[in-house]
Amino acid sequence: MxxxxxxxxxxxxxxxxxxxxxxxxxxxxxxxxxxxxxxxxxxxxxxxxxxxxxxxxxxxxxxxxxxxxxxxxxxxxxxxxVRPGSRPLRIDVLNRRILPAQAVHRFYRSRPGTELDAVTLSEANAGQAARAVLDGTVDASFRALPADRVPAGLSIERLLDAPLELLVGPGHPLAGSPGVTPTDLVGHRIWIPGIAPGTEWASFHRSLAETFGLSIDALGPHFGDEALMDALAESASLATLVGGGDRYLWPQTHDLRRIPLHDPTPVYPHLLLFRSGDRHPVLTALRDHLRTAAPQAPQEVWMPEWVAG
Known part of the structure; x- marks a missing residue:
């Protein structure tokens, strides 16, 4: 009718x-x-x-x-x-510890009462997250997407670059360094448990290892970030990589050290994926906020050539 x-x-x-x-x-x-x-x-x-x-x-x-x-x-x-602004913005931040979640939280705190819902599609790779945006499961997602895998109907914007930092225990040979270069890490074991095959972060770390000749592995079961912090504190040889802006907590007695990387600084690019033409006012406000509030990137950075944006 x-x-x-x-x-x-x-x-x-x-x-x-x-x-x-x-x-x-x-x-x-x-x-x-x-x-x-x-x-x-x-x-x-x-x-x-x-x-x-x-x-x-x-x-x-x-x-x-x-x-x-x-x-x-x-x-x-x-x-x-379904009218723009009539429902909360639903955004995938991947993991609540990492930079996108922290940035979206700061945006929310700057605009109390903003209608948004932060979710974590932690088991989805970039392609699956892109499909979730296209089919409306979420309105936007932070991912490092290869340029040849950006589907029609999606737009991307590079808004958050997470500079990598070395995380080590007090007994590690590099523990006292104010900063290190990627080549300084050659010969050191970098352990990043939980890297799932087929994900964009697996591709990122593989490109990083190949470019600088690093030993990065994900061997063994991943018992959580707390267990990783414990292992670093007890080891004189183990190291891992974390993103600047990622939020990790550990006991004060662990005395872990976050050491910046430079010359160049490897950055993990969190690209914002959203449907082309999406007019949700909270999405527009978030993009504006991230453009102005994002920390200034180091002068010399490295990222994989396959990253879109």
Whole structure:
């Protein structure tokens, strides 16, 4: 059944005049007449009776009116539910410890009451996250996506670069260094448990290892970040890599050291993926915020050539 015809019928019933209904709907009186006539043909009844003083509903029209009002109201609620800004922005931050989650949290704190929902599609690779954005499961996602895997209908913006830092225990040979270069890490074991094959972070660390001749492995089970911190504190040879801005906590007695990398600084690019033309006001505000609030990138950086953006 034609929703506009039902809407027109309800408006005619409320105004009592075809011309008044046309004025309220922003159409011609002829359009109102055609819609009512089409509705009557579909239902095979007379709904509106014209009189010298306007129009009145027939008995069938009076029966239809409450159902028509309910149908029009339901359609208006459905339209409102997906109108930009009418629902919270749903954004995938991948992991609540890392830079995207921290940046979105700072954005929220700068705009109390903002309607957003931060989720973690931690088991999804970049391609799966992109599909989740396309099909509306989420509105946006932070990922490092290869340029040849950006689907039609998606836009990307490079808004967050996480400079990598070396994390070591107090007994590590590099523990006292104020900063190290990637080549300084040659010969040291870098352990990053939990790197899942086929993910963009697996591709990133493989490119990093190949470029600088590093030994990066994910051997053994991953018992969580706390277990990793314990292992680093107890080892004189083990190291791992974390992103600047990532939030990790450990006991003070661990005395772990976060050491910046430089010349060049490897950065993990968190690209924001969103549907092209998405006009959600919170998404627009978040993008504006990240453009102005993101920390300044080091002068000399490295990232894989395959990264889009």
């Amino acid at each position: 034609d929703v506009e015809a039902l809407r027109t019928f309800v408006t005619v019933a409320g105004t009592g005049h075809f011309q008044a209904a046309a004025d309220e709907l922003g159409v011609s009186q002829q359009a109102v007449s055609k819609r009512i006539a089409a509705l009557e043909r579909r239902l095979e009844v007379v709904l509106v009776v014209r009189t010298p003083r306007g129009s009145r509903l027939s008995p069938d029209g009076q029966v239809l009116l409450p159902h028509a009002r309910a149908a029009v109201a339901a359609v208006e609620r459905a339209e409102q539910s």
